[in-house]
Amino acid sequence: MEALFLTLKLAFFSTLILILLATPLAWWLAHSQFKGKALVEALVALPLVLPPTVLGFYLLIFLGPQGPGGWLASFWGGNTLAFSFSGLLIGSVIYSLPFVVQPLQNGFQLIGVKPLEVAYTLKASFWDGFKNVILPLAKPAYISAATLGFAHTLGEFGVVLMIGGNIPGETQVVSIAIFENVEAMEYSQAHLLSALLLIISFTLLSIIYKTRKQQGAGLL
Amino acid sequence: MKMDKSKQTSLEIDFSIEKKHFRLKAQALIKWQKPGIHVIFGKSGCGKSHLLRAIAGLEKAQGTINFQEVSWLNSQQGTHKPCHQRDVSMVFQEGQLFSHLNVIENLQFSFKRSHANQQDWQHCIQALNLQPLLNKSVSQLSGGEKQRVALGRSLLSKPALLLMDEPLASLDWASKQEIMPYIQHICQEWSLPILYVTHSLDEVMQLADNVIMLEKKDNQSHIEKMGPLLELLQDVQHGFNQSAQAGSIINGTLIESPNEFHNLDRIQLKQNILFTNKNSGIKKGPIRLRIQASDVSLCLSQPSDSSILNILPVSILDISPQDNGQSLVQLDLDGQYLLSRISTHSVERLNLHTGQSVFAQIKAVALQRPV
Numbered sequence: 001m002e003a004l005f006l007t008l009k010l011a012f013f014s015t016l017i018l019i020l021l022a023t024p025l026a027w028w029l030a031h032s033q034f035k036g037k038a039l040v041e042a043l044v045a046l047p048l049v050l051p052p053t054v055l056g057f058y059l060l061i062f063l064g065p066q067g068p069g070g071w072l073a074s075f076w077g078g079n080t081l082a083f084s085f086s087g088l089l090i091g092s093v094i095y096s097l098p099f100v101v102q103p104l105q106n107g108f109q110l111i112g113v114k115p116l117e118v119a120y121t122l123k124a125s126f127w128d129g130f131k132n133v134i135l136p137l138a139k140p141a142y143i144s145a146a147t148l149g150f151a152h153t154l155g156e157f158g159v160v161l162m163i164g165g166n167i168p169g170e171t172q173v174v175s176i177a178i179f180e181n182v183e184a185m186e187y188s189q190a191h192l193l194s195a196l197l198l199i200i201s202f203t204l205l206s207i208i209y210k211t212r213k214q215q216g217a218g219l220l
Numbered sequence: 221m222k223m224d225k226s227k228q229t230s231l232e233i234d235f236s237i238e239k240k241h242f243r244l245k246a247q248a249l250i251k252w253q254k255p256g257i258h259v260i261f262g263k264s265g266c267g268k269s270h271l272l273r274a275i276a277g278l279e280k281a282q283g284t285i286n287f288q289e290v291s292w293l294n295s296q297q298g299t300h301k302p303c304h305q306r307d308v309s310m311v312f313q314e315g316q317l318f319s320h321l322n323v324i325e326n327l328q329f330s331f332k333r334s335h336a337n338q339q340d341w342q343h344c345i346q347a348l349n350l351q352p353l354l355n356k357s358v359s360q361l362s363g364g365e366k367q368r369v370a371l372g373r374s375l376l377s378k379p380a381l382l383l384m385d386e387p388l389a390s391l392d393w394a395s396k397q398e399i400m401p402y403i404q405h406i407c408q409e410w411s412l413p414i415l416y417v418t419h420s421l422d423e424v425m426q427l428a429d430n431v432i433m434l435e436k437k438d439n440q441s442h443i444e445k446m447g448p449l450l451e452l453l454q455d456v457q458h459g460f461n462q463s464a465q466a467g468s469i470i471n472g473t474l475i476e477s478p479n480e481f482h483n484l485d486r487i488q489l490k491q492n493i494l495f496t497n498k499n500s501g502i503k504k505g506p507i508r509l510r511i512q513a514s515d516v517s518l519c520l521s522q523p524s525d526s527s528i529l530n531i532l533p534v535s536i537l538d539i540s541p542q543d544n545g546q547s548l549v550q551l552d553l554d555g556q557y558l559l560s561r562i563s564t565h566s567v568e569r570l571n572l573h574t575g576q577s578v579f580a581q582i583k584a585v586a587l588q589r590p591v
Contacts, residue, residue, distance in 0.1 A: 114316055117278050120303035121310040122377050123333040128304075132329070136320040 002169050003177035004196060010085070010173060011153040014092040018100040018149045019142070021093070026104035031113060045098045055095060056162025063087045063163060088164045088171050092153045100149040107141025108134070143211045151204040154197060228253055229413040231381065235283025235293065237270050242439040246271050248432065248446060252413035257403070257427050259416045259449075261456075262434030267441040268417045271434070272383050275415070276310050277303035287381065309379035311387045315370035317358045323369050324354040327376055334377040341376065347409060348372045348402060364395030368402060375410060384416045388423060400426055421465045424449070424456060425510055431456055454557065466513040466548065468559040470494075474507045484529075487585075490554035495529045496585045513548060515583040516560035520570055522579050530582035534558060536574055539567060551580055 029041060047055060060082055063069030069081035069090070081087040115137060119129030135142075157175040164171030166180065174193050181190035229252040237244040244267040250258055260268050273279035277292065277300070285293040287308075292301045309330075317326050327350070331341060345351055348368050353361065361369065367387055374382060384403075388396045404427065407414050416427060424431060428449045433456070435444035445455055453469055472487040472494060487494040487507060494509070522531060534551040541547045541564045549572065551558040560580060572578070 114312070115318060117303070118310075118312065118316045118318070119329075120278065121276060121308065121383075122330040122373065123304050124329075125302075125304050128333075133318055133320075137318075139320075 003172050003174045003193065006085075006169065006171075007154060007173040007175075010088060010092055011150045013089055014096060014153045015100070015146050015149045017089070017093050018096060019146060022097065022100040022104050022145065026101050027108055029101070029105045030108035044101050047095050048098050052095070052156075052158025053162060056091070056159040059087075059091050059094070059159065059163045063090065082163050083165045083167060083171060085170055088160060088173075091159045091163050092156060095156060095159050096149045096152045099152045100145045103141050103145040103148060104138070107138045107144075110141075111137045140211045144208050147204045147208045147211075151201050154201060154204075229381065230288060231275070231415075232284070232286040233275065235274060235281040235285060235295075237267065237274055237279060237281050239267075239270070242267060242436070242441060244270055244434075244441040246274075246443055248443050250415070250432070250446075255407050255411040255413060256429035257407055257414045257416050258430045258432060259418060259424050259428035260432045260434060261418055261424055262441075262444075263436065264419050266434045266436035268419070268434055269385050272310075272385050272415065272417050276308055276383055277301060277306050278310075307380040308383055309374035309377045310383040310385060311367070311370050311374050313386045314363070314390050315366035315387075317361075317366055317369055317373070319358050322355065322357045323350070323361070326358070326369060327354075327373050330373045330377040336376050336378045340378065344372050344375050347406060348375075362395070363391045364398050367391065367395075367399055371399075371402065371406065375406065375412075380413075382412050382414045384414060386417055386419070388418070388420070396422070403427060421456075421467065422510070425469060425508065457557070457559070466559060466561060467515075468511050468513070468557055470509045470511060470553070470556050470558065472507055472509060474504050476504065489556070492532045492554055494532075494582070494585055510586045511558065511582055512584065512586075513559040513561035515585075516551075516558065517562060517581045517583075518549065518560055518566075518570070518572065518578050519581060520578055523581075526581065528581045528583060530585065531579050532582070534578060534580045536572060536576045536578060538574060539572060541567070551578075553580065 025044070029037065029044075061067050063081040065079045069087065070079055073079055073081050073084075078084075081090065111134060115133045116126075116129045119133045120126075124132065155175065156173065157179070160171065160173055160176055161179075164173075164176075166172050166176055172180075174197055178190050178193045178197075181187070181193070231250040232248075233250070234247045236246070242265075252258070260271060262268055270279055274281040275285060275292075281293060282295045283293065284291070284295070287306070290307075291299055292306050293299065317323075318329065321329060327341075327344075336344075345354075348371060350369060350372050353365055353369060358366070358369075370387070387403075388399060391399065400423070403414070403416075406412060416423075418424060418427075430447060431449050431452050432446040433444045433452070434441055445452060449456065457466075457468055470489065472489050475486050475488045475493075477484060477486045481495070483498040484495045485498050487496060487509065496509070519531075522533075532553060534553045536549060537552050537557075538550040539547055540550075545564055546561055547564045547567050549560045549562060549567070551560060558580060566572075
């Protein structure tokens with residue numbers, strides 16, 4: 001059960017960071033005329049196609065003693081971010097980035113700039129308009145993005161294995177624990193965890209498809 | 221509530237907008253001596269909306285904009301007042317109400333951010349007859365109702381200048397007729413200077429006090445002419461001569477109609493009299509009419525067995541063939557300019573020529589508004 005708690009904690013914080021990070025990025029991608037935009041979009045989408053091992057390998061180098069992650073860790077006396085919860089969090093955020101950015105980007109594109117312009121002409125500043133017009137209109141997109149990001153982090157395996165290893169309470173998430181249980185022939189434990197993950201994922205996806213149907217009432 | 225009527229509003233613009241396919245140069249001093257509607261018009265694609273958006277601060281422009289001595293834009297000095305700090309409000313096409321808010325919340329969005337008071341709120345609801353709509357959701361409203369709410373929402377932000385960007389373009393004829401009196405009423409009642417963009421001749425005729433004509437040549441647009449509508453009537457009509465809306469404006473006087481005319485109105489021109497269907501709303505007195513070119517046909521002699529009431533003697537001023545097999549014939553009717561669209565084949569068959577006296581049969585006459 002420690003693994004389950006850790007998994008939920010990881011998914012929760014990843015989603016939180018992702019929403020904060022993806023909001024400006026998705027807004028920019030939705031509205032920028034910048035020529036190099038396609039490159040940025042491709043970069044964001046990379047985790048969709050790369051084998052988790054490739055991503056994990058680069059992250060391992062990046063987070064390790066020789067990379068910026070190790071340098072960062074030296075501030076609190078460590079020498080690496082790999083094999084730690086923080087390292088896992090960074091990995092999750094990158095791994096799930098496209099699953100949060102894309103729904104938000106689509107949502108923002110669907111809304112367009114018109115509602116914001118209308119808000120401007122009614123004496124609302126950018127932040128005022130963004131908070132009181134764009135965010136409420138983008139609510140379905142945010143529900144999709146958050147649920148997808150959360151669910152996808154739950155299912156993470158390869159990246160975690162590469163950069164997190166298998167430390168109970170620190171980096172051993174459910175997917176890894178299942179793998180270990182099976183290896184150790186402890187099928188009953190594997191059954192329990194698998195069923196739990198199945199139910200949680202199914203519930204989350206149901207929420208997404210439910211909100212997608214309501215999204216039609218986005219903008220008039 | 222009413223502002224000092226003697227107060228003059230002035231908007232000074234001198235800027236250019238660069239777009240991929242065209243360039244707009246706009247230089248003008250737009251003045252409102254009293255509340256009134258200045259209509260910006262020109263063919264579609266000539267940059268009318270860009271002009272309006274630049275004034276609102278929604279579009280990038282190079283140059284200067286001064287409103288009532290306040291600088292909104294001065295690209296040389298690097299000043300660009302953002303839209304929400306300019307004292308304007310804008311009514312967009314299709315209203316653009318916020319769909320996550322209902323009608324009253326849409327109005328409150330603007331009310332909360334302006335210095336309008338409770339009295340303004342009441343006045344606005346009353347003037348636009350919004351009471352029955354307040355608790356409806358935006359999706360329940362008709363096109364005309366949406367535009368009424370949008371107009372109210374803009375009023376409640378108490379702007380010093382109201383911009384309207386083709387507000388009636390997506391409405392059907394009946395809704396347009398329903399909204400236009402509201403716009404005129406609001407303009408007078410709130411002493412509000414309005415800058416109004418349209419490509420519809422009907423709207424120009426019914427709403428404009430002044431017109432600003434945009435002209436596009438070789439991907440360059442500029443302000444061709446501006447002034448009171450009555451002085452520029454000819455030019456305004458010329459702008460539409462090529463389009464399906466081609467027609468003419470006739471000034472006349474609505475006079476008493478004896479009962480024998482069965483609910484027809486009579487309009488006195490210099491010598492002739494025009495008949496129209498009864499218009500209950502308009503009072504006797506000077507009036508402006510609009511006659512579509514396609515509603516006017518010509519005959520060489522006065523037919524006595526026609527059901528058409530309006531058959532008037534005219535003389536031909538000019539005949540210009542168009543590429544679609546039709547010709548526009550300019551006629552002199554009691555010293556006023558009347559336009560007729562007939563087939564080029566008919567022109568040849570009847571051997572029509574400049575200076576000839578003929579008879580014009582007018583199928584329909586639309587009353588526009590009192591002058």
